[in-house]
Amino acid sequence: MRLVPAAAAALLLLLPLPAATQQVLRLVTGELPPYAFHVPPPTVAEQGEPQGLVWEVVREVARRIGHPIGIEFMPWPRAQELALGLPNIGILALTRSPEREEHYSWVFEVVTDDLVLVGGAGVDVSALERVRDRPTGVLLRSGAEQLLRERGFTRIQPAAEEWVNAQRLRDRLIDAWLAPRLMVLHAHREVGGDVAALGIGAVVRRSGIWFAASRGLPEAEIVRWRRGFEAMRADGTYDRILARYTRLRPAPVPEDARRQPIPWVN
Incomplete structure (x- = not known):
């Protein structure tokens, strides 16, 4: 079969990247409800169930592109330190702002x-x-x-x-x-x-609440993740996840159930 140049280029965009060029990102986040969080929260129990609008979207994109789906929770300042200081760190859910613009690779916007x-x-x-x-x-x-x-x-x-x-x-x-x-x-x-x-x-x-990564992430890797996200939007998976979290009504957490006291504020 003979393809005209434009058709051939379009076909190439749909093909997966060679395994040798694909990078594995260490995916990190913090306790950022409703974007990424546990139920019950860590201040109540050590073994809560992870969930969240951005958490679900990033895991689904990772699954679709053949990337490991594990996402590490840690203190939010620590997650940012890793993404700022080490290569190949994927971080969610990061607000894109002028102050942060030049410090990260911006992969895709999950929600505004x-x-x-x-x-x-x-x-x-x-x-x-x-x-x-x-x-x-x-x-x-x-x-x-x-x-x-x-x-x-x-x-x-x-x-x-x-x-x-x-x-x-x-x-x-x-x-x-x-x-x-x-x-x-x-x-x-x-x-x-x-x-x-x-x-x-x-x-x-x-x-804009984004999935971002360490600076210098190759453009081909950004494109790979974006393709997965665009496919989610096209088949309705993204809209179903978004609708679920915009309707979410979390149950109140009793103060006496928290293991972490609130520091006094001066």
């Missing part, structure tokens, strides 16, 4: 979320500058924390997990909280809060 400012009772959260002098919760080593530091905020209160920020806001230990909307809703429900009563104010920016 809003980075929102949330306030306690009586706190004006109509704009980020309104809370410049107020204690504001963020996820440790997150894009939100970096944004506030670059804008000169001095009363930043980082937390290892977002449920800590939800509880601090409820207990009036912080006045505001900056995080992606889906993470805010999940964490607020996790501490038994009523999302209808949440004071969500300004959308600070749109935030």
Whole structure:
């Protein structure tokens, strides 16, 4: 059979890469519900079931392209340190931001979320500058924390997990909280809060939640992963996973079930 050049090129794009050129990434993440998390959470039990919107998507893409599907959970700052300092690290779920742009290889965007400012009772959260002098919760080593530091905020209160920020806001230990909307809703429900009563104010920016990798990942490897993701979108698998997590209503975790106390905030 004779192929015209354009048809031949299209056919080549559909063929798998030779095994010798394929790289194995060490896949890492943190406790980032609803993107990647355990039920019950690690603060309650050591053997929770891993799940999450980005966790499921990346595992499914890995399965489709013949890559090992194991994903390691670790403290989120440690996961970022690995991806910044070592080659062949795949990291999920990472917010793509101007501050991070040049430090990673950006493989594919799983979902777009809003980075929102949330306030306690009586706190004006109509704009980020309104809370410049107020204690504001963020996820440790997150894009939100970096944004506030670059804008000169001095009363930043980082937390290892977002449920800590939800509880601090409820207990009036912080006045505001900056995080992606889906993470805010999940964490607020996790501490038994009523999302209808949440004071969500300004959308600070749109935030793409990505599967990324160490800098220098070969373009051919990025293309391999993107093909797998595009195939998921084409056959409806992605939409089914997304719908399940946007409907997710996590059960509240009783305070006395947590093994990790919340540090006092000054």
